[in-house]
Amino acid sequence: MPYKFIFDLSRIPRFFFTEIARVGYERGMHKQMSKTAQSMIKKFKIQEATGLNVSDAVVLLEDLIDLQAKNLVEREKFVQTRKRVLLLPHCSRKYMDSRCHAVFEPKIPSYICGHCSSDCLVNRAVVLAEKKGYDVYILPGGSCVPKILKAKHYEGVVGVACGEETKLSGETLKAMKVAGQSVPLIKNGCANTIFNVETLLKIL
Numbered sequence: 674m675p676y677k678f679i680f681d682l683s684r685i686p687r688f689f690f691t692e693i694a695r696v697g698y699e700r701g702m703h704k705q706m707s708k709t710a711q712s713m714i715k716k717f718k719i720q721e722a723t724g725l726n727v728s729d730a731v732v733l734l735e736d737l738i739d740l741q742a743k744n745l746v747e748r749e750k751f752v753q754t755r756k757r758v759l760l761l762p763h764c765s766r767k768y769m770d771s772r773c774h775a776v777f778e779p780k781i782p783s784y785i786c787g788h789c790s791s792d793c794l795v796n797r798a799v800v801l802a803e804k805k806g807y808d809v810y811i812l813p814g815g816s817c818v819p820k821i822l823k824a825k826h827y828e829g830v831v832g833v834a835c836g837e838e839t840k841l842s843g844e845t846l847k848a849m850k851v852a853g854q855s856v857p858l859i860k861n862g863c864a865n866t867i868f869n870v871e872t873l874l875k876i877l
Contacts, residue, residue, distance in 0.1 A: 675835060675837060675838070675861065675863075676729075676732075676733075676835060676836070676861060678725065678729045679862050680725055680729075680733060680860065680861055681859070681860040681867075682722075682859040683860050683867050684722055685717065685719075685722055685723075685859070689717060690737065690741065690857070690869075690872065693713060693734065693738050693741060696713060709738075710730070710731045710734040710735055711727065711731060713734055714727065714730045714731065719734070732836075736836030736839070736840070736857075737836065737857060739836075739840075740836065740839055740855045740857055743843065743853075744854050744855060744876070747852050747853055747854060750852040751829050751852040751853065751854050753852075754827075754828035754852050755828060755829075756825075756826070756827050756828045756829070757806070757807050757808070757827060757828065757829040757830070757831065758807060758808045758809070758810065758821070758827045758829070758830055759798065759799075759807045759808070759809045759810070759831045759832075759833075759877070760809075760812055760818065760821070760830060760831070760832045760833065760842075761795055761798055761799070761809065761810070761811045761812065761833050762812060762833055762834055762858070762866060763775075763784050763795075763811050763812060763813050764862070764863060764864050764865070764866045765794045765798075765833070765858075765865075765867065765868060766784075766793060766794075766795045766811070767792065767793035767794070767796075768790070768793075769864045769865075772789070773787070773789065773790075773793075774788075774789035775787050775789075775795075775811065777813075781810065781817070781821065782812075782813060782817055782820075783810040783811055783812060783813075783817065783821070784811035784812075784813070785811070786799045786809070786811060788800075794867065794868065794870065795811055797870055798833070798868075799811075801870070801873070801874055801877065802831075805877050807831070807877065808825070815838040815841050815842050818832075818842045819845050819849075822845065822849055822851060823849075828851065828852065829851070829852045829853070829854075830842075830846060830852070830853045831854045831855075831856065831873070831876055831877060832853065832854075832855050832856070833855075833856045833857075833858065833868045833873065834855065834857075834858065835857070835858045835861045835866075836857065839855045839857070843855075854876045855876075856868050856869070856872055856873045856876055
């Protein structure tokens, strides 16, 4: 389920995503999440950079803090896994029309990258992950996750998604006792979404 608002954090420095986890922990995020988020919104001038109103910015920051916290908690377990998969959102493809040479495989369901554009985020992610021994699926939606995990029995999952999709998939991983790591979208929407490739590489 996507957010009901559109955001673009691509202009915010990368250290911000690490910093929110550190600041969140130092200030006791589980006790004062909203106060911390509002303080960080002012400190990093999120409203000015994104155009989001305060309540939407708080929701977004709470999800980013939660994502970073879960990554930290799950990291040791994830590192010990051997059979791993990368799940990518199809909306991060450079093209969403016939210019994209990806082939859709309905039985999985997943797109199979055609490697048609060297500057396509999905293409770059697929190449990086496959070099590290990951299987890769380019998903049309989060509802595909349980089917893939049940069929392939992966031990570790890296997922690129917005906060709402990450939360839903996180419940699935928890129920199936699969270690997960998340990479947040820094620009959402139905097409041309963006994630940071360096962040993904570090997580992989």
